[in-house]
Amino acid sequence: MKQDIWLNLPVKDVVAASAFFSAIGFTPKPGPGNSAQSACFGIGEQQLVLMLFAQELFTGFTQHALADTRAGAEVLFSLGASSREAVDQMAQRAASAGGQVFAPPREANGFMYGCGFCDLDGHRWNVLFMDATKMPA
Numbered sequence: 001m002k003q004d005i006w007l008n009l010p011v012k013d014v015v016a017a018s019a020f021f022s023a024i025g026f027t028p029k030p031g032p033g034n035s036a037q038s039a040c041f042g043i044g045e046q047q048l049v050l051m052l053f054a055q056e057l058f059t060g061f062t063q064h065a066l067a068d069t070r071a072g073a074e075v076l077f078s079l080g081a082s083s084r085e086a087v088d089q090m091a092q093r094a095a096s097a098g099g100q101v102f103a104p105p106r107e108a109n110g111f112m113y114g115c116g117f118c119d120l121d122g123h124r125w126n127v128l129f130m131d132a133t134k135m136p137a
Contacts, residue, residue, distance in 0.1 A: 005048055006051055009051070011052045014036065014037060014039050018039040040052075101117045112130050
């Protein structure tokens with residue numbers, strides 16, 4: 001059995017969320033996962049799958065209430081970046097597309113450079129470049 005990982009997110013507006021994720025560089029994936037109630041994207045070189053679902057459809061799948069992303073974090077998605085510049089570019093793209101950069105790009109622990117942003121529905125994303133030449137032994 002092929003074991004892919006799919007991130008499934010509830011969104012208030014599939015069209016607006018799709019525009020946001022396209023603007024930050026995720027790749028729309030054609031196929032049956034796309035409808036008025038859902039959209040499918042690939043992330044990164046390995047094409048991790050991101051599925052956006054209208055909130056009502058998502059709660060039907062999970063049989064569970066949605067987390068209030070304004071009051072607390074449900075999860076933090078971390079994306080690897082190839083350079084410090086790629087981190088800076090993602091922060092700029094997220095802000096330009098209507099997201100909120102909650103942690104501007106900065107260095108941490110001497111070998112990591114990253115930023116954090118919220119998408120249009122308040123889901124939190126982290127983008128990190130880790131400089132292997134500066135990592136502790």
